[in-house]
Amino acid sequence: MKILPTFAIALAIIATTSPATAEEKVLNLYSARHYQTDEALYRNFTQKTGIRIKRLEAGDEALLERLRNEGRNSPADVILLVDAARLWKAQIEGLFQPVKSATLEARIPEYLRARDDGKGSEWFSFSTRARVIVRNKASVAASEVMNYEDLARASLKGKVCTRSGTHPYMLSLIGAMSEHLGEAKAEEWARGVVANFARSPRGGDTDQIKAVASGECGVALTNTYYLARLMRSTKPEDRAVADKVAAVMPNQSSWGTHVNVSGGAVARNAPNRDAAVRFLEYLASDEAQVYLADGNNEWPVVRSALTANPALESFGEFKTDKLPIASIGRSQITAAKIIDRAGWR
Numbered sequence: 001m002k003i004l005p006t007f008a009i010a011l012a013i014i015a016t017t018s019p020a021t022a023e024e025k026v027l028n029l030y031s032a033r034h035y036q037t038d039e040a041l042y043r044n045f046t047q048k049t050g051i052r053i054k055r056l057e058a059g060d061e062a063l064l065e066r067l068r069n070e071g072r073n074s075p076a077d078v079i080l081l082v083d084a085a086r087l088w089k090a091q092i093e094g095l096f097q098p099v100k101s102a103t104l105e106a107r108i109p110e111y112l113r114a115r116d117d118g119k120g121s122e123w124f125s126f127s128t129r130a131r132v133i134v135r136n137k138a139s140v141a142a143s144e145v146m147n148y149e150d151l152a153r154a155s156l157k158g159k160v161c162t163r164s165g166t167h168p169y170m171l172s173l174i175g176a177m178s179e180h181l182g183e184a185k186a187e188e189w190a191r192g193v194v195a196n197f198a199r200s201p202r203g204g205d206t207d208q209i210k211a212v213a214s215g216e217c218g219v220a221l222t223n224t225y226y227l228a229r230l231m232r233s234t235k236p237e238d239r240a241v242a243d244k245v246a247a248v249m250p251n252q253s254s255w256g257t258h259v260n261v262s263g264g265a266v267a268r269n270a271p272n273r274d275a276a277v278r279f280l281e282y283l284a285s286d287e288a289q290v291y292l293a294d295g296n297n298e299w300p301v302v303r304s305a306l307t308a309n310p311a312l313e314s315f316g317e318f319k320t321d322k323l324p325i326a327s328i329g330r331s332q333i334t335a336a337k338i339i340d341r342a343g344w345r
């Protein structure tokens with residue numbers, strides 16, 4: 001989620017509190033999420049179940065590296081990560097285990113659950129974000145960027161900014177494009193986008209929004225929560241940035257806007273398996289869904305948990321791409337080849 005330099009990631013790993021007593025029930029949570037509302041989320045689970053959460057927070061890559069190194073001796077029970085590309089990769093590396101839960105099946109839509117047919121391991125989405133186009137209101141008309149395909153149109157020459165194609169957010173989107181268009185057409189599209197670059201890819205999503213607001217770029221791609229964060233910021237300069245740009249929810253008349261997720265799974269060698277399943281079920285409860293979604297301006301996967309969020313409401317009702325989340329994860333292999341050949345670096 002948060003982009004931190006390597007040394008900061010190391011420091012961000014939180015040493016957990018005092019060791020558990022023999023009778024005390026604990027859950028070891030490895031989380032790439034870190035928001036203020038998460039404190040309330042975890043406290044609430046402990047109050048309900050008596051299970052104490054021992055948390056280890058770090059960036060997605062740092063967490064995965066730690067899990068790999070710990071191997072069979074890992075104390076991890078639950079793993080929370082961000083983006084289908086990363087979750088899928090962790091799954092095929094064998095870091096998750098099968099989960100049988102009628103609650104999770106009932107509450108989370110099927111396309112947002114990802115079962116590995118081979119080993120039966122499964123991960124679940126708990127919040128969603130859309131990857132949208134932002135345009136400079138003064139220089140690019142909404143009609144010019146109705147679809148992701150439009151980013152390759154010759155009329156946008158010198159106006160397109162993106163982060164590196166190697167980032168999971170981009171791999172997932174480009175992978176989804178290849179699922180819809182086929183690999184050859186998706187590559188042709190990627191080449192067109194690269195030919196339209198205003199500058200070589202750099203920075204994160206917020207940097208893209210700021211570059212669109214300043215006029216350096218005409219259009220860019222961002223996850224919705226970065227824009228929502230600027231809209232709801234207490235800093236006037238952030239709100240001024242948000243005012244200069246408009247979001248377009250792409251592909252409304254075709255397959256819908258690309259959506260990605262934050263998700264979780266039970267770790268392969270979870271010492272507290274029952275507590276882990278209970279925690280995932282708790283994350284799918286209305287109460288937890290509100291904390292999860294609001295903490296990062298995302299949409300809950302359980303629709304009944306949707307609460308008022310003025311920034312999210314400003315995006316309006318829109319059609320989302322219902323591509324199975326597992327196939328988005330898997331498609332990163334094709335996406336990586338496409339970005340390589342198209343020079344989307």
Ligand code: FE
Nearest residue numbers: 001002082223
């Ligand atoms: Fe992010």
